[in-house]
Amino acid sequence: MSTIPDNNRPVIGISCGDLNGIGLELILKTISNSRLLEICTPVIFASNKAINFYRKALPENNLNFQSLKDFGRLNHKQVNVFNCWEEDVAITPGLLTEAGGKFAVISLTSAVQALKEGHIDGLVTAPINKKNTQGESFPFTGHTPYLKDAFNAREVLMLMVAPNMRVALLTEHVPVTAVGPFITKQNILSKLRLVEDSMRKDFGIDKPKIAVLGLNPHAGDEGLIGNEEEEIIKPAIKEFKQQGNSIVQGPFSADAFFARGYHERFDAVLAMYHDQGLIPFKSLAHGEGVNFTAGLPVVRTSPDHGTAFDIAGKNVADESSMFSAIFTCLDIIRQREEFIANRSNPLKKVSNRFLANAVDERIEEE
Missing domain, CATH: 3.40.718.10 (Isopropylmalate Dehydrogenase)
Structure with a gap:
């Protein structure tokens, strides 16, 4: 009983x-x-x-x-x-x-x-x-x-949760060809605020460590493979650091980030688009x-x-x-x-x- x-x-x-x-x-x-x-x-x-x-x-x-x-x-x-x-x-x-x-x-x-x-x-x-x-x-x-x-x-946030990781999505059910226009400084800041707020309110983490992934292969390779990281993502991270109380790092190259187990060093990860976050999450969450x-x-x-x-x-x-x-x-x-x-x-x-x-x-x- x-x-x-x-x-x-x-x-x-x-x-x-x-x-x-x-x-x-x-x-x-x-x-x-x-x-x-x-x-x-x-x-x-x-x-x-x-x-x-x-x-x-x-x-x-x-x-x-x-x-x-x-x-x-x-x-x-x-x-x-x-x-x-x-x-x-x-x-x-x-x-x-x-x-x-x-x-x-x-x-x-x-x-x-x-x-x-x-x-x-x-x-x-x-x-x-x-x-x-x-x-x-x-x-x-x-x-x-x-x-x-x-x-x-x-504003809402799709946040994937497992015992060993949490992955948030900047864009959700958006075709890959249409992702680019959503990669804006304002959108990144908005989602980071939601991640920070959720970590505190929903998971009891006062000062969360948040990782931000890059959009392009090798996180743009310093502008050689796309310029979103240098012109949008890095400035957004810098501004958020000045405004918030969280530890935010990035942009990380998505493939190396998960392959090296870096996701376990952070309380949450912000991915730029659906499959960038969901493929590693579903592969590593072990059905939970x-x-x-x-x-x-x-x-x-x-x-x-x-x-x-x-x-x-x-x-x-x-x-x-x-x-x-x-x-x-x-x-x-x-x-x-x-x-x-x-x-x-x-x-x-x-x-x-x-x-x-x-x-x-x-x-x-x-």
């Missing part, structure tokens, strides 16, 4: 993603771990029928859940399924269908509404596919721009990577992979990233609470620091 009071357990909403992808399979595999109920209350935004479809496909899964249509009946001792729709939906694992995208959006928007209304404390999103979600009713290239719009955020949207007034995380239609419905998908996404969401919620408490009571922060030092000293003595 858990010793944590029910009202102290964060309520974590989980959107189901594309019905024909691996989202619901991963969700069921993850939340079937009974220990999860000791630290949070999961709420899946889907339908009973969709949950039962995938539960039958996982014969070893003995998940029990409570169905609800309003949060007045939330059960902190069970997994909850918030029914976003009642109609029958044809689920065809592995196929890209209009229905798969339609109900992924319904799940997501329902979860975001619950987040806005304070019914849930954090959101974990299962993967969606742009081909069957983007349109007139959902004119977004993915979760990040949608959440920015939904919460009227001035998480996509976190920094800059929002709420906490949202996601696994670092897509819908994986090629393995959907085959009971072979690895839930490690989904598990990490839920735990990262919980960690950031608690860290933000501590950050707010420390701001309102600076003496508490000093006390916590002395306590941590005392614990370290005891460990060393033992």
Whole structure:
């Protein structure tokens, strides 16, 4: 029996993603771990029928859940399924269908509404596919721009998080041929401020060390292979150093930076474009990577992979990233609470620091 009071357990909403992808399979595999109920209350935004479809496909899964249509009946001792729709939906694992995208959006928007209304404390999103979600009713290239719009955020940041690294992106879902115009001093400064703020507020790092990657091969080779480093990136780093309290270094040549393990020397890395950051991140995160949207007034995380239609419905998908996404969401919620408490009571922060030092000293003595 858990010793944590029910009202102290964060309520974590989980959107189901594309019905024909691996989202619901991963969700069921993850939340079937009974220990999860000791630290949070999961709420899946889907339908009973969709949950039962995938539960039958996982014969070893003995998940029990409570169905609800309003949060007045939330059960902190069970997994909850918030029914976003009642109609029958044809689920065809592995196929890209209009229905798969339609109900992924319904799940997501329902979860975001619950987040806005304070019914849930954090959101974990299962993967969606742009081909069957983007349109007139959902004119977004993915979760990040949608959440920015939904919460009227001035600026947001895609921050990839793993136990051994954190990688932020200056540009996200932008074609490589269109990246150049986004490499501006103002954009770099804006993203660096978001990285710095997130490290302090979301990860408890007072004076973060941030690395900035170059845009061109060999970081421009002093202007021989492009001039963005000399004319834009270096001046941005210099100005940020003068304004902020973080340690910022760069621009680094991206290939050598990761190959030599420099990412482990920094609290965060700012990459210039999607694949520059995501290829090494996914290669080195060992299946435990998480996509976190920094800059929002709420906490949202996601696994670092897509819908994986090629393995959907085959009971072979690895839930490690989904598990990490839920735990990262919980960690950031608690860290933000501590950050707010420390701001309102600076003496508490000093006390916590002395306590941590005392614990370290005891460990060393033992």
